[in-house]
Amino acid sequence: MLKAKRILLIIGGGIAAYKALDLIRRLRERGAAVTPVMTSAADEFVTPLSVSALAGETVYTDLFDLTNEAEMGHIQLSRVADLVVVAPGTADLMAKMAGGLANDLASTLLLATDTPVLVAPAMNVRMWEHAATQRNLATLRGDGVLFVGPNEGDMACGEYGPGRMSEPLEIVAAIEAALADGPMKGRRVLVTSGPTHEPIDPVRYIANRSSGAQGTAIARALAALGAEVVFVTGPATVPPPEGVEVIRVETARQMRDAVLAALPVDAGVFAAAVADWRMAEEVTSKMKKVAGKLPALAFTENPDILAEVSKMTxxxxxLVVGFAAETDDVEANATAKRLRKGCDWIVANDVSPATGIMGGAENAVTLISGAGAEVWPRMDKSEVAVRLASRIAETLGPA
Structure with missing residues (x-):
């Protein structure tokens, strides 16, 4: 897919710059040509010699380099690529992009380009969560800039949380999706997946048997059609797909917040098995077993994410697609759910223990829409995903 494609890779100044070296290698393995640009801060972390050796091309660093300007002016450099990739995308670079600044070669190229841009953010968790960075993120998304990551994990500074740059193969997958000329190119889709865990006390929680396999397959199928996918996942056993923006959550309330933050999108596919209830009051200490007594657990309803999004004014x-996991009267219950929630489609399935569907590799679904019920044969979950993604693409049409 990347054979003969040209990537303009802008390397920002952060500790994650070392991953850019492996990214260059992975891109060239797939037949892509990589033109590297380094900010002045980037060569504090990796050397231009290393970058040039791996890319097999000149490294551009200086806006006012007369030799490089004579051979290829910065305006031309910004437009000959098939995709501009910023990795690592530092808070500073994102701020410059959002503000339209052009005070060095990297920011000038980003302002002058008419080529799609993909950013792999990398920064300290507090910097990522800062209101200014989140405003810049929203601005850039509104401008059509694509994103992959960041991931959650340990930071070089010793903190933990979102801000780690995506791994090179994740970025490669996002590049492949960005360059795909599929029917979903230019569309942004939200997919929720997996279960949620609702704490009873610090060591116990309410959960369900969802593996996240169907939601993961749907996100992968949509990305393969060229969509920009935001994947909000609970603690699933199936790993998330590569090439999509992954947002990990634990509880239903966290999932709701992540969903609302990801809007606007062209379509929302709500495949997550969200817990209906949570503890009415937070318990901060482990509940102790008392002989002859059972604990009294008081519950309250969780937010109804599907209904909230479906009924937005x-x-x-x-297009809003919900899921209904039923054990009895599947079609009737799913049809009633679609009307009650206000969504466009419901993908219903029978999750009775005898079917082996919940947590299994196969699914047998009925697509409920305003036109009625369409029964699909039992098939692998990846096949269900491809079929559903194709139907979504047909319904939305070209971007």
């Missing part, structure tokens, strides 16, 4: 996705 502003910013509602053009």
């Amino acid at each position: 502003q910013g509602r996705p053009a």
